[in-house]
Amino acid sequence: MNYTLHFGxxxxxxxxxLSGLAIGLALAVAAVAVGTVIGLLSAFASVSRSxxxxxxxxxxxxxxxxxxxxxxxxxxxxxxxxxxIRLDKYESFIGSLALYAGAYLTEVFRAGLLSVPKGIVEAxxxxxxxxxxxxxxxxxxVMLRNSLPSLGNTFIGMFKDSSIAAAxxxxxxxFEARKINVDTFRVVETWTVASGLxxxxxxxxxxxxxxxxxxxxxx
Amino acid sequence: MDAFLAQLWxxxxxxxxxxxxxxxxxxxxxxxxxxxxxxxxIQLVFGSLLVKLPFRLYVDVMRGTPLLVLILAxxxxxxxxxxxxxxxxxxxxxxxxxxxxxIGELVRGSLQAIPPGQIEAxxxxxxxxxxxxANVLLPxxxxxxxxxWINTGVELIKGSSLLSMIGVGELLLKTQEVIGRNFMTxxxxxxxxxxxxxxxxxxxxxxxxxxxxxxxxx
Numbered sequence: 001m002n003y004t005l006h007f008g009x010x011x012x013x014x015x016x017x018l019s020g021l022a023i024g025l026a027l028a029v030a031a032v033a034v035g036t037v038i039g040l041l042s043a044f045a046s047v048s049r050s051x052x053x054x055x056x057x058x059x060x061x062x063x064x065x066x067x068x069x070x071x072x073x074x075x076x077x078x079x080x081x082x083x084x085i086r087l088d089k090y091e092s093f094i095g096s097l098a099l100y101a102g103a104y105l106t107e108v109f110r111a112g113l114l115s116v117p118k119g120i121v122e123a124x125x126x127x128x129x130x131x132x133x134x135x136x137x138x139x140x141x142v143m144l145r146n147s148l149p150s151l152g153n154t155f156i157g158m159f160k161d162s163s164i165a166a167a168x169x170x171x172x173x174x175f176e177a178r179k180i181n182v183d184t185f186r187v188v189e190t191w192t193v194a195s196g197l198x199x200x201x202x203x204x205x206x207x208x209x210x211x212x213x214x215x216x217x218x219x
Numbered sequence: 220m221d222a223f224l225a226q227l228w229x230x231x232x233x234x235x236x237x238x239x240x241x242x243x244x245x246x247x248x249x250x251x252x253x254x255x256x257x258x259x260x261i262q263l264v265f266g267s268l269l270v271k272l273p274f275r276l277y278v279d280v281m282r283g284t285p286l287l288v289l290i291l292a293x294x295x296x297x298x299x300x301x302x303x304x305x306x307x308x309x310x311x312x313x314x315x316x317x318x319x320x321x322i323g324e325l326v327r328g329s330l331q332a333i334p335p336g337q338i339e340a341x342x343x344x345x346x347x348x349x350x351x352x353a354n355v356l357l358p359x360x361x362x363x364x365x366x367x368w369i370n371t372g373v374e375l376i377k378g379s380s381l382l383s384m385i386g387v388g389e390l391l392l393k394t395q396e397v398i399g400r401n402f403m404t405x406x407x408x409x410x411x412x413x414x415x416x417x418x419x420x421x422x423x424x425x426x427x428x429x430x431x432x433x434x435x436x437x
Contacts, residue, residue: 003299066373066419067412068380071391075412079405163285167384174288181291187299191292199283 009184010193013176020173021197027090027172028159031097032105035158036151038098039105044135046110057106064103070164072096077168093165097158104154112147113139145216152209156202163198173197223406230397230407237393238414240307244389245376247311252318252371259319260326260360261352274323281320286378289313294385310382314375321374325367329360362433369426373419380415390414 010017042060045053064072076096077089087095116139124134144151166175177194181187227234262274281289293313297304304312333356341351383392394411398404 062420062423063416066377066416066423068377068391068415070380070383071408071412071415074391074395075405075408079408082405160283160285163287164381166287174285174291177288178291181295187292187295191288191296195280195284195288195292198285198288199280202283 003188005189006186007189007193009186010180010189013180013183014193016171016176016180017173017194017197020171020176021201023170024159024162024165024172024174025201027094027097027162027165027170028155030094031101031158031162032151032155034094034098035101035105035154038102039109042102042106043109043113046106047113061103061106064100069096069100069161070167072100073164073168089165089168089170093168093170097161100161101154101158104157105151108147108150108154109143111150112143115146116142145218148209148213148216152206152213155209156205159201159205160198223403226397226401226403226406227410230401233393233397234390234411234414237388237390240388240393241376241379241390242418244307244311244314244379244382244387245372248314248318248375248379249372251311251315252322252375253368255315255319256322257326259323260330263323263327264330265348265352278320278323281317282324286313286317287381287384289317290381290385306385306387307382310379310385310387314378314382317378318371318375321371322364322368325364325371326360329363330356332363333359365433366426366430369422369429373422373426376415376419376422 042057045057046061048054073093073096076087076099077092080087080092120138120142121134124138125131129137162172163174165172166178169175173194177190181190184190259274259278262270263278266274290310290313293304293316294306294309297309297312337355338351341355346354379389380391382389383395386392390411394407398407401407
């Protein structure tokens with residue numbers, strides 16, 4: 001084995017990798033933002049008294065969590081146009097990832113909801129808040145705080161999953177890395193740098209999230 | 220619907236082959252990952268600082284890198300190192316290394332959940348450390364780790380679909396090839412999705428029932 005590492009070719013395209021990283025982060029932010037709305041609705045449905053709502057939420061989580069994300073992405077991107085819905089590749093990827101994130105976030109928020117002490121819900125009702133007000137002003141803030149660590153983990157997971165966008169030619173980090181790889185054949189260097197960027201980003205996000213968690217005391 | 224069934228009949232063998240490939244690679248990766256993961260987990264808890272460091276690095280690198288990047292790296296890097304791996308070997312290697320890190324963390328967590336008093340009790344009755352590990356710690360740790368281990372299996376089956384991108388003829392790639400011939404995009408992607416769902420939901424339910432049954436006793 002006499003392979004000499006030569007990072008020059010990769011550094012020459014480093015700004016492409018960085019812009020790819022930014023696209024990946026943006027995809028993850030958008031997907032988790034939409035997914036949070038889906039997850040919140042689905043989590044409240046999963047603890048509601050209506051059997052129908054519980055069933056819908058449960059089926060959604062079961063289906064999405066057990067299908068490969070790549071299959072979902074390809075299905076939405078290539079098959080949806082046949083039904084008349086036309087999305088560009090960014091919209092379709094964010095939609096797929098949001099649907100995916102929503103299923104994982106349902107579980108996260110459900111655990112958060114179950115962790116809200118019963119006493120403070122009763123206290124809210126006792127001071128005359130309606131059920132909706134109690135959910136909005138008492139349950140939701142406590143639940144969101146308790147879900148913060150898992151929410152952060154899901155976000156990191158979705159950021160890593162944004163690499164799958166390379167399959168539908170969205171120029172995020174993995175796609176750019178493949179391009180450099182094909183252009184220069186510096187495979188060891190390309191994947192080392194790409195992997196390093198992902199790891200650095202994940203660690204930074206994790207550190208920021210830990211800071212955020214410390215800002216808000218846990219209930 | 221009839222047209223789809225006719226096309227499905229024509230495509231039955233490629234899809235069946237792909238399905239077997241998906242299962243075979245997932246099983247290979249979980250076996251490799253489990254052996255590796257047990258080793259990693261034990262070292263992370265009981266190893267000396269010098270031993271812990273490389274294992275910690277391995278786990279963090281694997282968990283911080285997207286699976287797709289690992290797969291692409293495993294496909295391209297060994298070739299320049301002078302090691303010729305087939306696409307499916309490279310894919311199994313990537314999935315196995317990925318699983319090893321996740322299972323390593325599972326094993327570490329379950330080992331740390333065992334009260335330290337049990338190690339002391341083992342010492343007190345005269346057992347040596349390997350005996351304590353084999354007879355006291357591992358049987359309990361593996362039982363706690365079993366339900367999430369099943370989840371890792373589901374993740375691997377889902378992850379194996381990414382191997383289509385390096386040309387491994389697993390279920391998704393075979394499905395794409397079939398779609399390339401008959402253009403029944405929705406029908407065949409949904410069909411592949413259903414096959415994944417059947418296997419994964421069965422595993423998922425198995426994991427949940429194990430969790431209920433084993434959880435009650437711990």
